Amino acid sequence: MAIQKIDHPMIDFGLQSKESGKQINEANKYLPGGVTANIKYFEPYPLVMDKGEGARLRDVDGNWYVDYLMGFGSLALGHGNKQVIQAINDQFLKNGTLLFGTPHQLEIEFAKKIQQIYPSMEKMRYTNSGTEATQLAIRLAQVFTGKKRIAKFEGHYHGGYKEMLYSINPPLTESGDEETPNPVPESAGVEVDGSEPIILPFNHLNGVEKLLQKHYKELAAVVIEPIQAGFIEAEQEFMDKLRELTERYHVLLIYDEVKTGFRSALGGAQSIYQVTPDITTLGKVIGAGFPIGLVGGRREILEVSSPKRGTDVFEAGSQGNGSAKDVLFHSGTYNGHPTILAAGLATIVELERSFEQILLYTNELRSGIEKIGRKAGLPLKTYGVGSIFNVVCNQETNLRHYRDLQKTNTKLRKQLDFELMKQGIYTKPLNRYSISSAHGKAELLITLNAYEKACHHLKGGAGVS
Numbered sequence: 230m231a232i233q234k235i236d237h238p239m240i241d242f243g244l245q246s247k248e249s250g251k252q253i254n255e256a257n258k259y260l261p262g263g264v265t266a267n268i269k270y271f272e273p274y275p276l277v278m279d280k281g282e283g284a285r286l287r288d289v290d291g292n293w294y295v296d297y298l299m300g301f302g303s304l305a306l307g308h309g310n311k312q313v314i315q316a317i318n319d320q321f322l323k324n325g326t327l328l329f330g331t332p333h334q335l336e337i338e339f340a341k342k343i344q345q346i347y348p349s350m351e352k353m354r355y356t357n358s359g360t361e362a363t364q365l366a367i368r369l370a371q372v373f374t375g376k377k378r379i380a381k382f383e384g385h386y387h388g389g390y391k392e393m394l395y396s397i398n399p400p401l402t403e404s405g406d407e408e409t410p411n412p413v414p415e416s417a418g419v420e421v422d423g424s425e426p427i428i429l430p431f432n433h434l435n436g437v438e439k440l441l442q443k444h445y446k447e448l449a450a451v452v453i454e455p456i457q458a459g460f461i462e463a464e465q466e467f468m469d470k471l472r473e474l475t476e477r478y479h480v481l482l483i484y485d486e487v488k489t490g491f492r493s494a495l496g497g498a499q500s501i502y503q504v505t506p507d508i509t510t511l512g513k514v515i516g517a518g519f520p521i522g523l524v525g526g527r528r529e530i531l532e533v534s535s536p537k538r539g540t541d542v543f544e545a546g547s548q549g550n551g552s553a554k555d556v557l558f559h560s561g562t563y564n565g566h567p568t569i570l571a572a573g574l575a576t577i578v579e580l581e582r583s584f585e586q587i588l589l590y591t592n593e594l595r596s597g598i599e600k601i602g603r604k605a606g607l608p609l610k611t612y613g614v615g616s617i618f619n620v621v622c623n624q625e626t627n628l629r630h631y632r633d634l635q636k637t638n639t640k641l642r643k644q645l646d647f648e649l650m651k652q653g654i655y656t657k658p659l660n661r662y663s664i665s666s667a668h669g670k671a672e673l674l675i676t677l678n679a680y681e682k683a684c685h686h687l688k689g690g691a692g693v694s
């Protein structure tokens with residue numbers, strides 16, 4: 230095999246994506262980096278899309294792609310799903326408004342549906358994003374336990390805010406011992422000053438036990454992505470023991486299922502591990518492409534946000550029975566937005582029908598990719614659960630946590646991503662693959678065909694280490 234090192238794995242986008250380049254330059258005059266969220270950025274410039282249809286996306290140069298980003302996993306039914314569009318129209322026609330600013334029936338209907346599928350969510354509150362959901366979960370845990378600090382796992386992401394922007398993708402040179410990782414700031418303005426989260430090692434019982442034993446008196450909660458980054462599974466024993474330890478030390482267990490909810494399984498990772506967390510956060514899929522978040526959990530925990538407990542900043546509570554400090558104030562003009570709940574409910578109902586079909590597609594795609602990799606002599610392995618997975622370039626037999634991921638060949642993976650993009654397959658470089666009910670036989674064939682070509686190209690020209 231010809232081995233040729235390529236330092237910059239990006240393709241020359243020039244011909245194929247001239248208009249995208251132009252528009253990103255224009256955007257850069259108004260938006261830092263030309264983007265509205267850092268996650269949308271990649272080098273040399275991100276593609277600008279202008280149309281979605283089913284499982285496909287079209288860029289501003291007129292190139293069509295089979296889309297595996299699916300709005301970072303949000304679009305479980307693909308782009309422009311008919312039932313979702315119908316639900317949006319029906320909501321407006323029936324209700325005559327996009328926003329009541331008052332309680333309304335869909336808030337109850339949606340909550341009932343969620344509770345059927347996620348029985349651990351005895352009571353819940355709507356938010357406007359996954360970020361807001363995990364923020365609220367943390368505040369609930371702090372108020373309920375009377376403790377301040379939070380523990381999170383190395384390599385796990387819970388949204389873009391100061392308290393949790395630590396050790397998401399830290400350089401191994403800074404991350405310290407595997408059993409007791411260092412907190413590594415992941416943003417300007419974030420510091421290690423004693424209030425940062427305790428960083429726990431994923432799938433590492435000894436380390437977790439040691440750290441909980443040491444810090445439990447100050448810990449309000451342990452927050453976890455039960456399947457790391459949506460594709461690295463926790464071991465069953467680890468999840469069972471984590472539940473046992475958090476109970477023993479009176480530390481709340483928060484499952485952040487923003488990625489895994491309705492994707493790892495309809496009932497999320499908690500239905501797979503058969504673990505009941507104290508608090509769960511959901512987002513992405515349940516909004517059908519609209520912004521949403523949801524926090525639910527044990528009744529007595531969620532009740533700390535009930536305005537019936539006292540007064541609040543807007544004097545909404547029962548006067549005289551307590552003060553503002555007796556209530557965890559949670560609000561938001563758009564919480565429980567009727568259009569979003571209608572679209573989300575239609576998505577959940579449709580997913581209950583089509584989830585098995587999505588899993589079949591996912592499994593066929595995963596085994597097809599691995600087979601093509603083997604044939605081409607490239608170390609492609611897929612990791613994931615349910616309708617999300619990732620393609621990892623490594624020879625390791627088992628990827629268990631963040632540090633294993635660091636040993637994989639991300640350069641080769643990026644080369645593959647850009648080759649695939651040239652062949653009409655889109656995901657953001659290095660990102661997960663999220664499958665929707667709109668992916669069918671045609672997309673499977675196109676994708677595997679593109680993989681054949683991309684692997685053939687890389688085998689001939691790329692550095693494989």
Ligand SMILES: Cc1ncc(COP(=O)(O)O)c(C=O)c1O
Pocket residue numbers: 301358359360361363386387388389454485486487488512513521
């Ligand atoms: C596990 C997890 N938690 C929280 C978030 C933040 O959600 P949002 O981007 O909706 O704010 C994300 C987003 O990717 C996530 O994957």
